[in-house]
Amino acid sequence: MLNRIWRASLAPLIAGVAAILISSIALWLSGNDPVEAFREMWKTIDSTESVVLIINRAVPYYIAGVAVAIGFKMNLFNIGSNGQYLLAALIAGWAGAEVDLPPLLHVPFIFVVAIAVGGAWALIAGILNVTRNVNIVISTIMLNYIAIGLSAFLLAEVFRDEANGGLVAQTKLMPESARIPTLNRLFELVGFDFAPGVDLYGFLPFAIALGIGYYILLNRSLFGYDLKLSGLNPEAARSAGVNPKRMVLITMFLSGACAGLIGLPFLLADPNFLKYGDAFPTTIGFTGLGLALLGRNSPIGIAGAALIWATIERATQRLGPLGVPPEIGRILQGSFLLVAVIAYEVVRRRNDAAAIAAAAAATSIERPPPQPGAPVVGATS
Amino acid sequence: MTGTLTAPAEAERPPLIADTRWRMFAIVMVGVAVMSTARLISDNDDLTSSGTFGVALRTAAPIGLAGLSGLVAERSGTINIGLDGMMVMGTIFAGWWGWEYGPWMALVGGIIGGMMGGLVMSVATTTFGVNHIVAGVAINLIAPGVARFMASELFVGVQGGSVTSSPGNSGDIGSFTMPFLSGGDLFGWESPDILGWLEDQGWFMIADVAGFFKGLTTSVTWDVVLTIGLFFGIAYLLWHTPLGLRLRFSGERPSAADSLGVSVHTMRYIGMAISGGLAGMGGAVLVLFANRYQENQVAGRGFLGLATMIFGNWMPAGTAAGAGLFGYAQGITLRTNPGDLVRALVLAAAIGLAVTAAWLVYRRSVRGAGTVAAFAAVSFWAYFAVQEPNNQLVFVTPYVVTLIAVTVGAQRLRPPAEEGIPWFKGMQ
Secondary structure, eight states: OHHHHHHHHHHHHHHHHHHHHHHHHHHHHTTOOHHHHHHHHHHHHSSHHHHHHHHHHHHHHHHHHHHHHHHHTTTOOOTTHHHHHHHHHHHHHHHHHHOOOOHHHHHHHHHHHHHHHHHHHHHHHHHHHHHHOOOHHHHHHHHHHHHHHHHHHHHHHTSOOOGGGGOSOOOOOOOGGGOOOOSHHHHHHTTOOOOTTOOOOTTHHHHHHHHHHHHHHHHSSHHHHHHHHHHHOHHHHHHTTOOHHHHHHHHHHHHHHHHHTTTHIIIIIOTTOSSOSTTSOOOHHHHHHHHHHHTTTOHHHHHHHHHHHHHHHHHGGGOGGGTOOTTHHHHHHHHHHHHHHHHHHHHHHHHHHHHHHHHHHHHOSSOOOOOTTOOOTTOOO | OOOOOOOOOGGGSOOOHHHHHHHHHHHHHHHHHHHHHHHHHHTOGGGGOHHHHHHHHHHHHHHHHHHHHHHHHHHTTOOOTTHHHHHHHHHHHHHHHHHHHOHHHHHHHHHHHHHHHHHHHHIIIIISOOOHHHHHHHHHHHHHHHHHHHHHHHTTTSTTOBTTBOSOOSSOOOEEOOTTTSOOEETTEEOOOHHHHHHHHTOTTHHHHHHHHHHHHSSEEHHHHHHHHHHHHHHHHHHHSHHHHHHHHHHHOHHHHHHTTOOHHHHHHHHHHHHHHHHHHHHHHHHHHHTSOBTTOSTTHHHHHHHHHHHTTTOHHHHHHHHHHHHHHHHGGGSSOHHHHHHHHHHHHHHHHHHHHHHHHHTTOHHHHHHHHHHHHHHHHHHHHOSSOOHHHHHHHHHHHHHHHHHHHGGGOOOOTTTTOOOOTTOO
């Protein structure tokens, strides 16, 4: 067990060290003091308030990561989760504010709308892929931009809230019955009080449930088995009777449906929003791509990645007075991601080589000559 | 295996090149006729005016460079999803050097910036064998962060600069107008403007062709001239030089290339360096067009470029045609009345689809004809029903065109055989 944890965390550790090194060099090159900057970052995140803010921020990131990971597991690169969630958030935000339902039905209704819209938009790419052999990467990217234009059009012309003369392009505010309360009360019950003004948003349990659902789907269901098999070896999956077209359609729908949920923490649980408008975050889908890569498509890994991402963003928020550009956070995130994907690959190949060697030692009396094609790191020309 | 050789059946012989050329010519002529008809019916001369084509060329150039970038990368075996990020690197470096040293250095800076992105990606994909899409996505996520950090260090606090914009290029790159055809100067003497005169007459088909060529030969900035040259240069490099053969070999069959003494990894590094440089130059062209670096200037043009490359079946000519198409779709949104132009274009699409349907009926493909006719009907309806297209929907046009083009064209495409597969010495 310890060995497993060590092996899983080795690559992220390398990446973390490398990211700090690279950003330090960037800071030093641009005439800032890296030690000072990192000390300030640590001071910023070292408080309960910061921890709560980080968790709040990580929740939509987490959902975005899981959404993309579902597709990644099958080598379906759903780059379009951004468009899927924007469209879903807009339509769910509008529909949720339009209908009048009791609290216990209102929230599920909004969930269903968001899932349906996000899934349907992703399904377009799936259908084009299985019927016309269109590359998923290309079609989802194009659908991204189409979704951005379409949602801007719908917001401006169709779903705009006409109150206050309709000057601001935004949907109506969510009614009380559709809002998810904060978790502060729950923590007070166990004797933990937040400082005033610090709210832990109520979407967290939904995100955790999503992660558990994703875990069960992947590891405890027949569909998850087919999914992973199709990703690892499409030929084997086909000969085992898995219908590849059906898998593409279902996976794209699930990925898009999950992406549809990305906007809901803002619509239902974040008192700063509770509506879809100009200030609505518009790039979380792209962030999710990085998080799925960083978390290696595993529910726990993505959670860790989302927390790291949110931590970096929080940590760099107060660098301005020091004269250090807060954009250093983007360098930290970027170099972390790039080194991590490389380190994962190196570790994976090393483990594979070790496993092959162990298997060879266990099954043969004589050691066979080294197999051509055995993936060994360092054997590059 | 029977062991006997059979002569290929008559029907399987590929069509003679002359045949395909005639067919291409006929298709182009029909296309011109359709556009001309749409221009006359909608009474919108701007649909095929030299001004529109000029802007289209300008907007096509960065997309074309991105397509060419993808082409070189994929021919040498690397799927370069990261070229959008490399374009972003190109814009920030071009904005920086253009401001400090002038427009030509903006081009150089853009190429260097993009090239660095390409090499970083190649370290991941070639040396470490990271999945190409994964590495590309990572580059795309990183590049905007690097650009923003650099912008905040370089431009903040400078007159006219900010974290989202450079202060502006120092100087103009200049432009070129063809003498005799489009009235360019020849050693100080103003030559006649033959195409301009033809265009002004408004004759069916002739005016449209004249407008097309005048647009392509009037006030073309030097960076765009260079872009056009690069299309020929890269085509020559890949298909007429030993290096090009080795590059393509590494994409088609790396193990065979290796067995003949070609260093696949070196080739893939060279391919990615060229690819990154081209993408970065695409970013620089954007900077020269806007005369400054702006955040999010690239706006997914790298992906549009990838789509043009797929649309163009991994060939330079096809990529150029695709870039022209998407450049046109994007260029009309920059004209004075983009709404009217989009309407006229919808009409052209409707007429084109109707002609295609008629052709399919002639070829007795009833099902295909029915589908195409349905799309034609929808387009006609859209033309008559929508009087004023919405701005946001006009913005979407190039992406819809891309999606449709890829959907229609995805059947007969042939990517390099072993692109996207990490390769190490000794692999089969």
